[in-house]
Amino acid sequence: MATLRPLSDDEASPEARAVFDAIRTARGTDFVNAFWRTLAHDPPRLRAVWEQLSAVMAPGALDPLVKEMVYVAVSTANGCAYCVHSHTAAAKGKGMTEAQHAELLSVIGMAAQTNALVTALGVAPDPEFDAAR
Amino acid sequence: MATLRPLSDDEASPEARAVFDAIRTARGTDFVNAFWRTLAHDPPRLRAVWEQLSAVMAPGALDPLVKEMVYVAVSTANGCAYCVHSHTAAAKGKGMTEAQHAELLSVIGMAAQTNALVTALGVAPDPEFDAAR
Amino acid sequence: MATLRPLSDDEASPEARAVFDAIRTARGTDFVNAFWRTLAHDPPRLRAVWEQLSAVMAPGALDPLVKEMVYVAVSTANGCAYCVHSHTAAAKGKGMTEAQHAELLSVIGMAAQTNALVTALGVAPDPEFDAAR
Amino acid sequence: MATLRPLSDDEASPEARAVFDAIRTARGTDFVNAFWRTLAHDPPRLRAVWEQLSAVMAPGALDPLVKEMVYVAVSTANGCAYCVHSHTAAAKGKGMTEAQHAELLSVIGMAAQTNALVTALGVAPDPEFDAAR
Amino acid sequence: MATLRPLSDDEASPEARAVFDAIRTARGTDFVNAFWRTLAHDPPRLRAVWEQLSAVMAPGALDPLVKEMVYVAVSTANGCAYCVHSHTAAAKGKGMTEAQHAELLSVIGMAAQTNALVTALGVAPDPEFDAAR
Amino acid sequence: MATLRPLSDDEASPEARAVFDAIRTARGTDFVNAFWRTLAHDPPRLRAVWEQLSAVMAPGALDPLVKEMVYVAVSTANGCAYCVHSHTAAAKGKGMTEAQHAELLSVIGMAAQTNALVTALGVAPDPEFDAAR
Known part of the structure; x- marks a missing residue:
């Protein structure tokens, strides 16, 4: 159940896939969870939320x-x-x-x-x- | 504005005052805040909440x-x-x-x-x- | 602090005052609290909320x-x-x-x-x- | 989906099983629901929550x-x-x-x-x- | 998982089915979602909620x-x-x-x-x- | 009552005052409300929240x-x-x-x-x- 569908790597735009790659690098795992895959419908927001989260959660x-x-x-x-x-x-x-x-x-x-x-x-x-x- | 009035030391029962004293000792201050003074209408509950909180918040x-x-x-x-x-x-x-x-x-x-x-x-x-x- | 001002009896429209009177009769007191006085800006909604509440809270x-x-x-x-x-x-x-x-x-x-x-x-x-x- | 797995009777410690038994006796049923089975990872807390709930919900x-x-x-x-x-x-x-x-x-x-x-x-x-x- | 079961058209009372029909007409679809089918256990409340919702959501x-x-x-x-x-x-x-x-x-x-x-x-x-x- | 005190223009750092000025310009008023004055203790966050809000709320x-x-x-x-x-x-x-x-x-x-x-x-x-x- 979702109001917007998570996108697979193949469905995501190059800009969104670049954020997926940043997530994979930061976390040291190939797994990208559904929250990010759903935000991928709107690549600039995906990037903004990921960058804000990374800054807030950093040591x-x-x-x-x-x-x-x-x-x-x-x-x-x-x-x-x-x-x-x-x-x-x-x-x-x-x-x-x-x-x-x-x-x-x-x-x-x-x-x-x-x-x-x-x-x-x-x-x-x-x-x-x-x-x- | 309150649904139940905080009690001063003089208004509190001996059982409630004993909890006030335990709070003062634990915190190293004479100040007892209004939450505890309001719970003091029901001394057994005052004691139970204070003891549960102390245990949960301990190192x-x-x-x-x-x-x-x-x-x-x-x-x-x-x-x-x-x-x-x-x-x-x-x-x-x-x-x-x-x-x-x-x-x-x-x-x-x-x-x-x-x-x-x-x-x-x-x-x-x-x-x-x-x-x- | 309010986003809409409570109305006094004099400021309320006749339709709103009729609901104030219904509240007074139902409760046996002259006091009409600020929630109803604020809803009085929109008399039909005041009446609808009062009637729904009265029905729901009845024995x-x-x-x-x-x-x-x-x-x-x-x-x-x-x-x-x-x-x-x-x-x-x-x-x-x-x-x-x-x-x-x-x-x-x-x-x-x-x-x-x-x-x-x-x-x-x-x-x-x-x-x-x-x-x- | 859970952040901690419910424990079966066999997996629970003797202390946790004693609380399961108290629940069964109090409720007159063999069924112990998943909330208690999940708290069973921490038997003292399981007992404390059960005893607090029993006291609060008693007549x-x-x-x-x-x-x-x-x-x-x-x-x-x-x-x-x-x-x-x-x-x-x-x-x-x-x-x-x-x-x-x-x-x-x-x-x-x-x-x-x-x-x-x-x-x-x-x-x-x-x-x-x-x-x- | 539900605390009350949604009712099919056959299980609903004539009064509830009349509301289902009003919903179908208003929305131009045969589909009646589970919220209304669950409220259908209490037909007067079903009607009241539907009428209140229709009025509130109207242009x-x-x-x-x-x-x-x-x-x-x-x-x-x-x-x-x-x-x-x-x-x-x-x-x-x-x-x-x-x-x-x-x-x-x-x-x-x-x-x-x-x-x-x-x-x-x-x-x-x-x-x-x-x-x- | 506050956990952090709102800052007056005089108390705010130059970086915070620059955001106050941006708020005044965007809104066409001299008034800067207490939310921004409280965030001013942390000027980079003040700027970030203001810029995020401005972008989100824009036409x-x-x-x-x-x-x-x-x-x-x-x-x-x-x-x-x-x-x-x-x-x-x-x-x-x-x-x-x-x-x-x-x-x-x-x-x-x-x-x-x-x-x-x-x-x-x-x-x-x-x-x-x-x-x-």
Whole structure:
């Protein structure tokens, strides 16, 4: 089920295939997942999203594994099953251990629970938390 | 605005005050934020949530600062302003630098963007991502 | 802060004021809350929403208090602070006790937690749960 | 599709199997659904989630059927298909009639609609709804 | 997987079949999708939802294609895969071009990204945006 | 309340002020809203977000007003009050009439309602909607 069909290498335009190649090189694998193959209908956007993602997820002040775990957390809260699966796989590829995965799940579940409690209680922000004062 | 009023130390029951004291000791500050003061209407639940949170957020396979950043990410995606503010403050308290905060924001924004694209495209999960096969 | 201004009785059209009066009669109070006063810019829609809400929330196979608690639960998960406050007040007006409120909060928090765990784990539905088979 | 594989009885550790048995006894059925089988990778967390859920969903100030319906409502708003299916099945198991299910759906749909209207209108909370004043 | 089974024409009551016929006439096709077939368990609600939808989506101050694109946007943010697919198909049926679809996706992705940034930053609304002042 | 403080013109770096000036020129107003002033702590990201937004929202296959209305729809479903207010103001600035605003609200509310119904019913996608087959 899709609103736009993923494109095979043969169906993709040369510009899109160049991005597929960049993905393969960056990841050291021949596998290009369906998200990129679907964006390939619009090669300039495919390139823009890939470049933005590469820059955001690169090593910096945060470790790439931490970034993948944050990505899994956001994807879970947004209910994006595809993203949960692809970024959990990426986190494992970057060394996430079973114990780290288990703790990540616990934090995600805890946050979801207290987010709901806070919203249902209507707790007003403590002024101590305001960085703008 | 609240659906239940935060309780001052004087209004809280001895059982609730004991949890306030545990929070003060654990955090090394006299400040007890409104979330806990609101849960104090139901002291056993106050204790249960505090103990569950303490266990989940303790150092383990993941660093406490990483856990706070994951908490901020989930709270953002769930739209809980109070939680975003309290856990961003907690992350700063655990040493999050401005550069780390900036990268955290970029990952959260990137994830939200691709979550939406994937959902709007209806991308079907690649079998390569399935840990159950 | 609003994208459309709530209307006072004097500013509302006769058609909108008639709905205000229906709200007052149904609730046995002179108070008309800001949601209805904002919808009053579009009197036919004001009437349609009020009539749909009245029909949905009327006693039927489910008790009106149960319906208000379900409303609070949905509003919490959707992050609508106004709705959480107005329907918690309505539930109290229909007899929700403090103990019932506390249990409602626990169920909402528990559901949010397991919703997140299930999504992060990508648990595939058991065929036993399928009403369509 | 899963990020972690559900475990069969034979694959689960003795500690996890003990929780499976507790689930079977509490529910009076041999069936243990995939959520628990997936949590079984981390037996202490499996036990903790099961015990927390059992306590929260037990009869108290609210009827267990009401709690299941609230669970369905939250799960719907959070977009957790697995949870919607498992808790709708649980609600039917606790006696939810077709008419009650139909009314539950109507309240959930109505709440979602007015949640969106309130957010799009930016309606400011009426002070009358503030339990903290 | 469903919590309620879609009904075939033969299984539907005469009142539900009359709505199926109205849908067929309005759309100029024999195809009636599963959403309506599932609502058919409750014929008065089936009729009410169909009539409300028809009125809302009819040509007015906004073009029906614009309305379908707004519907896709909301459905994406709410994570309703069924709705994303059915309303993307409807938008294509009303003339949405590939270029329009691509721009719609870009706006949805951009909005999701800045929504997350604003929430994570806790940006306070500028008074200039307040229609109620 | 904010996790990062908006910067005044005097506090912003020359690189950030250059983006403020670009915003002023593009919009034909001296007013720079708090979102941009908060992003100004990280001038390269400020520039990147502004340039991405400008490109996405520019006239193309879709009219800029349609894009603003889609933005309001996504922001509503994501519960971003700031974004709802800023993009409703932008839509009004691009000519959205009261009647168009009213219809936009109706579509958003209708979509939220049927999204919830579809999710609660677990309606399986009709193969007719699959663009990938």
